[in-house]
């Protein structure tokens with residue numbers, strides 16, 4: 001009986017801390033992402049005015065197109081986390097199994113990782129001609145900061161989901 005009480009107390013601790021982590025993830029990180037993505041897109045569009053070769057221009061167009069897709073997918077992903085995943089998990093998995101939630105979130109995170117690999121490959125081509133351009137350098141710094149913050153954000157979300165998997169009592 002004592003062991004059972006201890007388990008419940010530990011699980012309660014995880015859920016109490018989880019609420020604070022979820023607030024940080026959804027309020028601080030998501031606010032930052034929502035502000036930063038349109039700013040980076042505006043910088044990309046400004047760089048279009050620079051003189052460059054056809055190859056660099058086509059990489060720039062592709063970068064804008066892919067970043068638009070990323071922005072759209074990230075916004076959908078954040079809405080899902082805010083409306084369905086995290087509140088649902090903390091309230092007792094309403095309407096979604098934990099396994100489904102972990103799978104959906106994990107797959108979307110992985111896709112973002114692949115997109116960033118493509119962004120950096122494109123930036124390398126663009127940088128060969130536009131390293132002197134201040135707007136380009138601001139874009140590169142902004143994209144690097146966003147990638148780092150997103151990486152930490154994803155790590156924290158996945159750690160939280162893993163902890164919830166361990167401590168969520170099996171359905172009766």
Ligand SMILES: [Fe+2]
Nearest residue numbers: 025078081157
């Ligand atoms: Fe998130």
Ligand SMILES: [Fe+2]
Nearest residue numbers: 077081154157
């Ligand atoms: Fe996420």
